[in-house]
Amino acid sequence: MIELIDIFALFAFLLGASIASFLNVVIWRVPRGESIVSPPSHCPKCSSPIKWRQNLPIISWLVLRGKCANCKAPISPRYIAVELIGGVLFLATFWRYGIYAPLAWVWISLMIVGSFIDFDHQVIPDFVTVGGMILGVGYSLLFYFLPLAPDSVFSMLPRVLKDLRYISDFHAIAISPLYSLIGLAFGFGLLWLVRFLGTKAFKREAMGMGDVFLLGAVGAISGPVAVLVVLVASSVFGSVVGISMIILNKAKLGKFTAIPYGPYICMGSVFWMFWGPDFVNWYLRLIIPR
Numbered sequence: 001m002i003e004l005i006d007i008f009a010l011f012a013f014l015l016g017a018s019i020a021s022f023l024n025v026v027i028w029r030v031p032r033g034e035s036i037v038s039p040p041s042h043c044p045k046c047s048s049p050i051k052w053r054q055n056l057p058i059i060s061w062l063v064l065r066g067k068c069a070n071c072k073a074p075i076s077p078r079y080i081a082v083e084l085i086g087g088v089l090f091l092a093t094f095w096r097y098g099i100y101a102p103l104a105w106v107w108i109s110l111m112i113v114g115s116f117i118d119f120d121h122q123v124i125p126d127f128v129t130v131g132g133m134i135l136g137v138g139y140s141l142l143f144y145f146l147p148l149a150p151d152s153v154f155s156m157l158p159r160v161l162k163d164l165r166y167i168s169d170f171h172a173i174a175i176s177p178l179y180s181l182i183g184l185a186f187g188f189g190l191l192w193l194v195r196f197l198g199t200k201a202f203k204r205e206a207m208g209m210g211d212v213f214l215l216g217a218v219g220a221i222s223g224p225v226a227v228l229v230v231l232v233a234s235s236v237f238g239s240v241v242g243i244s245m246i247i248l249n250k251a252k253l254g255k256f257t258a259i260p261y262g263p264y265i266c267m268g269s270v271f272w273m274f275w276g277p278d279f280v281n282w283y284l285r286l287i288i289p290r
């Protein structure tokens with residue numbers, strides 16, 4: 001029997017895929033300085049306009065078998081990949097966060113845009129990084145807690161802070177933006193330091209300021225504990241991909257190839273949103289003998 005929750009879940013997936021379909025346009029046009037509203041979608045090869053039924057997320061790409069309906073020019077499978085990522089992440093965050101899921105959807109949309117523009121152009125737009133910071137601080141002002149810093153993280157706070165959180169609404173309101181701002185400063189400061197030391201050691205720019213701002217946004221949205229987890233997770237993801245590329249002979253060891261770091265910070269942020277607190281609890285049990 002179909003229950004209401006299944007209909008919501010289906011809606012979350014379709015919404016994610018549709019928004020990602022629009023994000024594909026943003027990813028292509030914004031770095032090229034083009035408007036995201038006009039002209040309407042058209043084939044880059046033959047310029048024929050794309051009808052609405054050729055522009056349905058996921059389905060149209062499959063029906064057209066990845067080719068333009070008019071000139072048969074190939075359409076990159078990345079379009080359907082981005083749409084699937086959007087659909088799956090919106091659905092998964094709906095299951096994880098329930099009514100708070102739309103808060104995650106805004107951040108996920110920004111991360112999808114930031115990641116793919118970083119892959120293509122090695123820059124992360126300011127509206128992603130600064131936008132993420134504003135989003136995080138904004139959420140902390142709207143709620144008594146950081147919605148994307150799962151509640152169990154508060155169980156790790158020192159007793160006095162925990163008590164403050166429940167003493168009165170006033171204190172709870174004060175704690176939440178403070179937690180967000182500490183996260184922002186910690187994320188920004190930590191990666192700024194890594195960048196500073198890396199640049200000194202390698203005598204070349206070790207990473208872009210976009211990455212530094214991006215980890216600041218992660219901190220504003222999910223707090224300082226998330227910053228540490230995301231830094232570790234992103235390094236692991238980046239290393240796995242980097243080593244795979246060396247094995248597959250796509251990159252050479254010792255030769256500097258520009259590997260964008262932004263997408264791995266975003267993967268780390270997704271990891272945090274689903275498994276962060278479990279990971280922290282597991283790690284704490286590992287290092288604290290009892």
Ligand SMILES: [Zn+2]
Pocket residue numbers: 043044045046047048068069070071072073
């Ligand atoms: Zn065409």
